[in-house]
Amino acid sequence: MAKQPGATTNSAPNFSDDPMIRVPKAAELIAERIRRRIVLGELKAGDALPSESDMMGEFSVSRASLREAFRVLEAESLIEVKRGAHGGARIKLPKDEMAAKSVGLLLQMRGATLKEVLHARLIIEPSLARALAEARTDEDIAVLRQHLEWERTHLNDYKVFALATAEMHRILVQRSGNVPLALMVGMLDDIFRRHVTQFVARSRADQLELNQASLDGHTQLVDMIVARNGEAAEAVWRRHMQRVKDVVIEELGETTVLDLY
Amino acid sequence: MAKQPGATTNSAPNFSDDPMIRVPKAAELIAERIRRRIVLGELKAGDALPSESDMMGEFSVSRASLREAFRVLEAESLIEVKRGAHGGARIKLPKDEMAAKSVGLLLQMRGATLKEVLHARLIIEPSLARALAEARTDEDIAVLRQHLEWERTHLNDYKVFALATAEMHRILVQRSGNVPLALMVGMLDDIFRRHVTQFVARSRADQLELNQASLDGHTQLVDMIVARNGEAAEAVWRRHMQRVKDVVIEELGETTVLDLY
DNA sequence: ATGGGCCATTTATTATACTATAAATCCGTA
DNA sequence: TACGGATTTATAGTATAATAAATGGCCCAT
Numbered sequence: 001m002a003k004q005p006g007a008t009t010n011s012a013p014n015f016s017d018d019p020m021i022r023v024p025k026a027a028e029l030i031a032e033r034i035r036r037r038i039v040l041g042e043l044k045a046g047d048a049l050p051s052e053s054d055m056m057g058e059f060s061v062s063r064a065s066l067r068e069a070f071r072v073l074e075a076e077s078l079i080e081v082k083r084g085a086h087g088g089a090r091i092k093l094p095k096d097e098m099a100a101k102s103v104g105l106l107l108q109m110r111g112a113t114l115k116e117v118l119h120a121r122l123i124i125e126p127s128l129a130r131a132l133a134e135a136r137t138d139e140d141i142a143v144l145r146q147h148l149e150w151e152r153t154h155l156n157d158y159k160v161f162a163l164a165t166a167e168m169h170r171i172l173v174q175r176s177g178n179v180p181l182a183l184m185v186g187m188l189d190d191i192f193r194r195h196v197t198q199f200v201a202r203s204r205a206d207q208l209e210l211n212q213a214s215l216d217g218h219t220q221l222v223d224m225i226v227a228r229n230g231e232a233a234e235a236v237w238r239r240h241m242q243r244v245k246d247v248v249i250e251e252l253g254e255t256t257v258l259d260l261y
Numbered sequence: 262m263a264k265q266p267g268a269t270t271n272s273a274p275n276f277s278d279d280p281m282i283r284v285p286k287a288a289e290l291i292a293e294r295i296r297r298r299i300v301l302g303e304l305k306a307g308d309a310l311p312s313e314s315d316m317m318g319e320f321s322v323s324r325a326s327l328r329e330a331f332r333v334l335e336a337e338s339l340i341e342v343k344r345g346a347h348g349g350a351r352i353k354l355p356k357d358e359m360a361a362k363s364v365g366l367l368l369q370m371r372g373a374t375l376k377e378v379l380h381a382r383l384i385i386e387p388s389l390a391r392a393l394a395e396a397r398t399d400e401d402i403a404v405l406r407q408h409l410e411w412e413r414t415h416l417n418d419y420k421v422f423a424l425a426t427a428e429m430h431r432i433l434v435q436r437s438g439n440v441p442l443a444l445m446v447g448m449l450d451d452i453f454r455r456h457v458t459q460f461v462a463r464s465r466a467d468q469l470e471l472n473q474a475s476l477d478g479h480t481q482l483v484d485m486i487v488a489r490n491g492e493a494a495e496a497v498w499r500r501h502m503q504r505v506k507d508v509v510i511e512e513l514g515e516t517t518v519l520d521l522y
Numbered sequence: 523a524t525g526g527g528c529c530a531t532t533t534a535t536t537a538t539a540c541t542a543t544a545a546a547t548c549c550g551t552a
Numbered sequence: 553t554a555c556g557g558a559t560t561t562a563t564a565g566t567a568t569a570a571t572a573a574a575t576g577g578c579c580c581a582t
Contacts, residue, residue: 023534023574025332025534025535026534026535027332028332031336035366035522036522039366039369039370039522040522051562051563051564052563052564053563061535061536062535062536062537063536063537063538064325064328064534064535064536064537065534065535065536067325067329067564067565068328068329068332069332070564071286071288071289071329071330071332071333072332072333072335072336074333075292075333075336075337076336076363076366081564082543082544082563082564083542083543083544083562083563083564083565084542084543084544084545084562084563084564085543085544085545085546085560085561085562085563086544086545086546086562086563087543087544087545087562087563087564088562088563088564089564093370094366094367094370096367098363098367099360099363099364099367102337102359102360102363102364103360103363103364103441103444103448105296105300105337105355106355106357106359106360106444107440107441107444108300109299109300109354109355110440110444111440112440112441113440116439116440116441116442117441119439119441119442120439120441120442120445123385123388123389123439123442124384124385127384127388128384178377178380178381178384179368179371179372179373179374179377180368180373180377180378180380180381180449181377181380181381181384183364183367183368183371183373184381184445187364188441261296261297261300261301284543284565286564286565286566287565287566288565312531312532312533313532313533314532322566322567323566323567323568324567324568324569325565325566325567325568326565326566326567328533328534331533342533342534343532343533343574343575344531344532344533344534344573344574344575345531345532345533345573345574345575345576346529346530346531346532346574346575346576346577347531347532347575347576347577348531348532348533348574348575348576349531349532349533350533
């Protein structure tokens, strides 16, 4: 039987991979048990974990092992630990930025480009615009209109308007109702933002013009959503995002994703 | 000035967030420095880090702090630590599964449903089919054809065919050339697979029929890619994935994503 | 050659001590 | 009584040392 085609993910050399049995370390086991209690809802955000000495007894491990477990959960953004009286470990609800960090790391190591990140959003978001247009509620409309108003009143303030633009995308993605996709776009946005803010945040000479174009695009989208015209909403939004992408690429080139560190 | 609309990501209570200054812990600083050296390429996959005692000297920290840093990097899947002679920490190139784990955790906590995960792929993949069709090389064709052949010869072996099906999606996504999107789909696939394998992996009565339908879909896609017909490739693939989604949903219902743990 | 046993290396885990931090409390003064 | 500052105290942060366990290499006897 021939080897199945395309079996290698990439051309990386085959370092002794995972097949071997792994002896779980104490810290991992502890982290796993605590994590389980969190995702199962036994521990809710804001809850305090027992003190280190208590947990040492509960898990029958040394303080060192317990603290190693804490570092792991902290890295996963599942807990945060403060010191001082009434300090200790508290459950925290992890935010998108966390996942975005892992993904960004992976993308950077794979040499993904900024262009690709923008293109990914360009692929995803128009579909969400369509979905929202086809399933919108009156509340969606209200929120979108209110947001447009906000953008209109800050057309000149390029910093506020930049925020508003990002917020528009967020509203769209969030209200389209698909949690995984919303997370994906959120991560891509986070990566994009972390990348560009490392570079100049200056305003362009034609900033007002650009802002006006953005506002137009947003307005057209809302119109199509109001009209429940999914097809048109998708088209409008794709055109809009293509323009945005072109501007950004023109500005920053097609360098590799480099933001973290 | 009115509060900007839709500012809250979700209705979570506002626990004392990040605004406070954070005293970085020794372990975090160490992890950061090592991570930096990895992403900057100073340390390549397979390289061995110095022994713990050496690094204690290099960073001027205690063994405990150093080991906490190791646990963090281990959790990020950037290193792996073996003990014994010639053991120690070695750089490892992180795999998709890592990011998938964080994302899956987040999705589970947000109550995302299996249906949504499938729908996300349904949104993304057809666009990739189109992109590949429009930019395919002869090598792409060769790989795809070879894969189809493989599927054809294993139509009856439902376990192998299931693998082949997943592989088909992977080839498509990988060859479409967008690293971030490939990663996204890869993660969704990983989450999907981890979820379903917790349930029955039994074969259905009409398995052969289903397999044949899948193979037909795949064949049609490859035909359209060969013809460089992006429009049709996208349509074919959307229809195919919609069918797959329907079958899975019918089988498993619309329960929440629950896979980890 | 092959297998067994010893040894050096290196992480895993534990134990203990000391330090740093921050909340809570107490107390004196206005 | 109200305020502000010193003190107490619970808690995590770091350091050090000692022991356990795993791993790989080496030598030797068969």
